[in-house]
Amino acid sequence: MANKRHVSTTINGEPKEFLCAPHESLLEVLRDNLGLTGSKEGCNNGNCGACTVILNGRPVDSCLVLGVEVEDAEVETVEGIADRNELHPVQECFLEGAALQCGICTPGFLVASKALLEKTPDACEHTIRYNLAGNLCRCTGYDKIVRAVQDAGKRMAESN
């Protein structure tokens, strides 16, 4: 069957090269080939958002992207959100606001929330709930997540 392909891409600002079979998803490549296990496999069919990464500036479910598709692309994963030793405001506010319980959905929420706040820093509750509808959480009931994203938006505005 199909041979493995050589893919050159940029992940979290660093040039990366990897080999993958055409049927391997970006999520599988990130977790199994590159050791970036922050992105989680939840449903593996595009419903839960636990595998959310930013691909060329847009949030996508990495389970619904083939590894071979990211040739020459820019990928940002949850591992790239913090600035060295300093957490991103979204991460700080999730921790401070206890916006997580079991934590499996959290990487996806962090990535999607960061993407949202970069696009809409003053996102209202409705916008937050709408844009995070592709991320499922079975623990929190979402209220703490929404508040954490609102707080992070304020913190980001203050630091600018």
Next chain:
Amino acid sequence: MKPFDYASPSTIQEATALLEQHGDDARVLAGGTDIIVQLREGLRDAEIVIDVKKIPELTALDLCNEGGLTLGASTPCCDVYETPDVAAAYPALADSAHIVGGWQIQSRASVGGNLCNSSPAADTIPSLIAHNAICLIEGPTGTREVAAQDFCTAPGRNVLESGELLVTLRLPAVSDSESSAYERFIRRNEMDIAVAGAASWIKRGDDGNIADARIALSAVAATPQFAQEASEYLVGKAPTEENFSQAGELAKNVASPIDDMRGTVEYRVNLVGVLVKRTLATALARIQGDG
């Protein structure tokens, strides 16, 4: 997922040659939000997946005053609603593109892919039909055009023959006296499949009456439906609530839904009347500048 080969041609000719060579063993990849799930779950098979996103025509999004909109078949939904001129000119399409799945899906899923997946409940297809979109198809025997309303033939099936590729969708130009809207009913706020959906496009004449109208429905038949009788009824009528209600009643004539976990036949037919009336009112409000 079963292994498959992968190709990412950069021209239409390369893509159609690959499609012709591999026939039914080839699957086209645009946003992947349907086909990757189907391949993973074994609902479809592929020897080769042909990624068409490197073909310039397939990722086009060109709006010009006289020619209307040329929408590449693999252009993602988010490009439709994030491009202000396009969203303003084709609001029903923007409405539907904005509710296909969640944000992550809209970053990848294309309107052309939504059409080719040919789900009866596809949100963007009624909007394409209401805007009288034409599908440009390239294949081994050349180019052909099919109206969006004739594209789907059964659930998951369409007019594409082996070796054929949907290249672009062309939507006629719109004027200030026209507008449109799409609305679906679901039981939650977002991220669900339509129980029923309706798209309405209307054009107002100089006399204030409706000069032309096109109404289309999703999730109430084996394929998305153009409600011709309801559309023609409105021509020459005043844009009143009563006439909009009557159009909704007439649109029910093309609804032949099934009972399933999302809704009963009776419920879905009733929704057609509600959604047609609402989308007509929204389209009118948008023409008047307050939609």
